Amino acid sequence: MKPRAVLLRLSAMYFVQNLVWAAQLVLLSGHMDSLGFSGEQISYVFGTGALAAIVSPLIAGWVADRFFPGEIIAGISYLLCAPLLYFCWQQTEFGPLWWGMFFFSVIHAPTMALTNAVAFRHLEDLGKFGRIRVWGSIGWVGMTWCLSAYLRFWENWTPGVSHLGDGLLIAALFAALMGLYCFTLPHTPPSREGRNPYAFLEAFRLFRQRNFAVLLGSAFVIAATSPLVWNFSFIFLIDAENGPGMAPSAANWVLSLGQVMEIPVMLTLGFLLRRLGMRLTLFLGMIAQVVRAGALAVGEPVWMVVAAQTANGFFITFFFIASAMAVEQLARDDIRASAQGLLTFTSWGLGSLLGQFMAGRVYDYFTLADGSHVWGAIFAVPAITALVVAVVFVLLFRGEEDR
Numbered sequence: 001m002k003p004r005a006v007l008l009r010l011s012a013m014y015f016v017q018n019l020v021w022a023a024q025l026v027l028l029s030g031h032m033d034s035l036g037f038s039g040e041q042i043s044y045v046f047g048t049g050a051l052a053a054i055v056s057p058l059i060a061g062w063v064a065d066r067f068f069p070g071e072i073i074a075g076i077s078y079l080l081c082a083p084l085l086y087f088c089w090q091q092t093e094f095g096p097l098w099w100g101m102f103f104f105s106v107i108h109a110p111t112m113a114l115t116n117a118v119a120f121r122h123l124e125d126l127g128k129f130g131r132i133r134v135w136g137s138i139g140w141v142g143m144t145w146c147l148s149a150y151l152r153f154w155e156n157w158t159p160g161v162s163h164l165g166d167g168l169l170i171a172a173l174f175a176a177l178m179g180l181y182c183f184t185l186p187h188t189p190p191s192r193e194g195r196n197p198y199a200f201l202e203a204f205r206l207f208r209q210r211n212f213a214v215l216l217g218s219a220f221v222i223a224a225t226s227p228l229v230w231n232f233s234f235i236f237l238i239d240a241e242n243g244p245g246m247a248p249s250a251a252n253w254v255l256s257l258g259q260v261m262e263i264p265v266m267l268t269l270g271f272l273l274r275r276l277g278m279r280l281t282l283f284l285g286m287i288a289q290v291v292r293a294g295a296l297a298v299g300e301p302v303w304m305v306v307a308a309q310t311a312n313g314f315f316i317t318f319f320f321i322a323s324a325m326a327v328e329q330l331a332r333d334d335i336r337a338s339a340q341g342l343l344t345f346t347s348w349g350l351g352s353l354l355g356q357f358m359a360g361r362v363y364d365y366f367t368l369a370d371g372s373h374v375w376g377a378i379f380a381v382p383a384i385t386a387l388v389v390a391v392v393f394v395l396l397f398r399g400e401e402d403r
Contacts, residue, residue, distance in 0.1 A: 006186055007132055010119050013185060014136035016178045017115055020078070022143035024085060024171035026255065027151075030234045030248055031164035032097075039232070039367065041094050043360030045101050046231055050356050052105035053349030070121075074114040075182030078175050080107045085172035089165060109348070113340040118188045120328050120336065130269030133321060137262035137313075143170075144256035151249040164248065203331065203338035211398055212330050215282070216346045218393045219323055222286060223351030225382035227359040229293050232378060236296060237305075242372050244302045258292075258312025265317045278326050279397045285319025286390035288312070293383035297376045320347075 032042045081104055088100040123129060147167060154163040206212045236243045237251035246254065265272075273281055288311040295308030323343060331339035362381060366374040 006122050007128070009185060010122065011132045011135040013115055013118070013181065014133055015139040016174060016181055017111070018136040018139035019143045019174045020081075020171050020178055022140040022259075023147065023167045023174060025167075026144055026234075026252060027147060027164040027167040027248075029231050030238070030251075031162070031167070033235050034162040034164055035092055037094060038360070039363030040360035042231055043227065043356045043363070045094075045098055046227060046359075047353055047356030048098065048102040049105040049109065050349055050351075050353030051102065052107075052109035053344050054353065070114045070118045070188040071182050071185035074111050074118070074185075075179050077107050077111050077114075078179030078182060080179075082172045082176040082179065085168050085175055089168035089172065109344070110341065112348075113344045116324050116340050117336060118185060120340075121188050122186050128270065129325060130266045130317075130321075133269075134263055134266035137259050137266055140259040141256055141263070144252060144259065148249045148252045148256070151252065152247075155247060155249060203335050203342045206331060206339060206342070209330060210396070212327070214393060214396045215323060215326055216343060218282075218286070218389050218397075219319075219343065219347035220351040221389045222289065222319065222386060223347040224355040224358070225385040226289070227352065227355040228362060228378055228382045229289075229296065231356075231359055232363055233296060233309075236299075236373070236375050236379075239373065239375075242375055243299070244305065254306050254309055257306070257309040258316065261310040261313025262317055263313075265313050266321070269317060269321065273322070273325070278322065278329075279394065281318050281322050282326070282397070283390055283394045285315050285317070285322060286386050286393065288314035288318060289386040290383050290390065293379050293386065297379035297383055299375055323347075 028045070029042055032045060037045070084100055084104040084107070088097055088104065091097040091100060119129065119132060123132075147170075150166070151163060154161065207216070233255060234248075234251050237246045237254060238248055239245065244251075276284070292308050292311040292315065295305050295311075299305065324340060327339050327343050328336060362378060363373070366377045368374070
């Protein structure tokens with residue numbers, strides 16, 4: 001297959017993948033809030049993804065490294081996700097929704113590591129990764145804006161009736177499409193060069209490398225505090241008493257600004273990495289989280305809160321996307337899918353699980369007797385933590401100039 005055709009196929013892969021992710025995720029906290037769930041229950045539902053990310057990506061990465069093509073595993077995973085998302089759409093009680101999201105998460109958790117492994121295997125120049133990954137951001141923005149228009153229609157047509165849960169149904173449809181598309185991706189057979197059949201055990205030995213240990217340690221802590229921002233930003237924006245009091249459609253649009261900013265940042269990621277280096281790029285990604293969470297903690301003026309949401313584009317690209325690229329550089333060819341799974345395990349798994357456990361408790365602790373929230377305290381936690389981690393990271397991580 002010609003290189004240009006490969007880039008187009010991989011770009012479409014990220015585009016459709018993020019249609020699923022955005023449709024499933026961006027309205028979920030608001031949907032659960034409309035069902036009357038507590039902050040702890042909301043975090044428990046989001047925590048299903050963290051529970052799944054502890055085991056699933058490692059197993060799937062090992063299977064992709066040693067036994068079956070990565071695109072086939074991803075395709076089967078998405079086809080199984082579709083009926084589970086449909087089931088979740090039908091639920092209004094905490095218990096059934098939790099179990100539905102848990103089984104969905106177990107199957108969905110490996111897919112990001114798998115698609116990254118497929119992309120990295122077929123890219124001749126790692127610097128081109130931003131050009132294809134940007135289509136994931138475009139897909140996320142497109143889905144978010146379509147959901148805002150969808151909500152706006154229902155806000156005018158049936159005021160007071162929530163349609164926030166419909167994102168799960170839309171996600172189910174695109175999950176089925178993504179599953180079928182994965183079977184058409186460039187063939188990515190397992191490595192035949194592995195000395196150890198248990199690639200995930202080999203991946204754990206990467207912790208002997210200082211940079212790998214510092215990177216994954218930072219990702220763990222950042223992921224542990226990020227749920228306070230991700231879970232409750234939407235609820236804050238629609239809070240009429242202690243927040244901006246936006247309509248759900250407007251709040252959804254505001255939160256999409258981060259993904260809008262991802263597009264130009266992602267397109268220039270290769271250039272910026274060459275100019276800034278990996279250490280400074282990752283550091284700036286963490287500082288972007290400080291800016292976003294700090295603005296939410298201050299809470300006003302509204303224009304500042306809105307503008308600060310663009311920092312999420314730098315956070316996702318400079319930290320999480322660049323982290324995957326750093327892992328790709330640090331790992332051997334025959335364990336790269338497992339190394340990507342280990343990154344997912346550490347950040348979206350262990351880190352996010354701890355974060356979800358804490359986030360609901362922090363949210364409920366700063367919820368007053370009259371139902372109002374002390375938003376400044378809630379969002380100060382991730383802002384201060386990200387700042388501390390950023391400083392420690394830049395002191396310990398060795399850049400090219402230090403070697």
